[in-house]
């Protein structure tokens with residue numbers, strides 16, 4: 001397959017680009033903070049000096065940026081994708097953003113003759129390293145079909161969900177549920193502890209029952225050790241809750257559980273926990289539950 005461009009060497013982008021390299025793809029990377037490209041360079045990647053330079057060199061370019069302003073910046077700002085995208089080239093944005101952001105990018109790319117696909121992912125740092133992501137693609141079907149060989153390396157399953165916006169919406173629904181679950185889980189761990197039970201035993205009990213799930217199993221042991229090395233940064237989970245709640249507003253869907261979870265993530269951010277893993281929201285429940 002042709003050389004792939006990759007913009008954004010954060011937790012996810014770095015793992016995904018590394019995975020493409022490991023599987024024989026030629027990759028040109030770019031990151032706003034250039035030094036984060038060094039490790040990829042050591043593993044054989046080329047480095048582009050701007051998103052435009054990457055698009056000029058590569059037929060297909062993937063973006064994995066933090067949030068809507070970042071996703072828009074690499075497209076519309078000076079040195080951005082729009083300066084070089086043209087007929088025969090494709091841009092695939094795998095960042096988690098809202099449908100409106102994705103549509104703006106799509107329209108601009110298509111106006112220049114390029115093709116666009118949104119393809120946010122479910123799965124965190126480890127699934128990214130292991131090529132086990134779930135890819136939620138939408139946009140131009142032709143581009144989807146051409147990029148499938150790369151998706152096959154990055155993910156265990158990819159869905160094509162139709163028109164641009166559907167991938168973004170699906171991702172926000174999934175992360176809204178995940179964020180609410182993390183809050184309920186944190187409350188449960190605190191309730192067990194404060195009522196004299198062992199949180200560790202609670203993990204064992206949960207894992208054997210109908211609400212067992214990979215997230216509780218993976219995050220629970222580190223949470224009870226107060227260890228929050230970031231796989232999915234809390235500030236991004238809060239961004240996803242905010243964008244999901246906006247989607248709820250648009251569709252007049254009442255979401256009291258998600259709204260409460262968003263408040264807890266906001267509180268965690270305001271106390272300086274934003275760069276830790278999203279499971280650090282547990283700390284908020286601990287401090288708001290004084291002993292009787």
Ligand SMILES: NC(=O)C1=CN([C@@H]2O[C@H](COP(=O)(O)OP(=O)(O)OC[C@H]3O[C@@H](n4cnc5c(N)ncnc54)[C@H](OP(=O)(O)O)[C@@H]3O)[C@@H](O)[C@H]2O)C=CC1
Nearest residue numbers: 008009010011012032033065066070096124125231232236
């Ligand atoms: N981590 C996870 O478990 C998962 C994350 N996601 C989503 O993937 C995306 C990336 O997440 P993750 O890798 O964890 O995030 P990180 O915070 O680790 O990385 C964010 C990336 O965005 C770049 N960036 C931020 N602002 C700008 C800007 N204004 N212009 C250009 N680049 C910018 C950063 O560059 P710089 O290094 O210069 O700051 C960095 O490359 C997010 O949308 C997140 O919600 C989806 C699934 C799982």
Ligand SMILES: O=CC(=O)O
Nearest residue numbers: 121122123124232
């Ligand atoms: O967006 C985060 C994830 O774990 O999926």
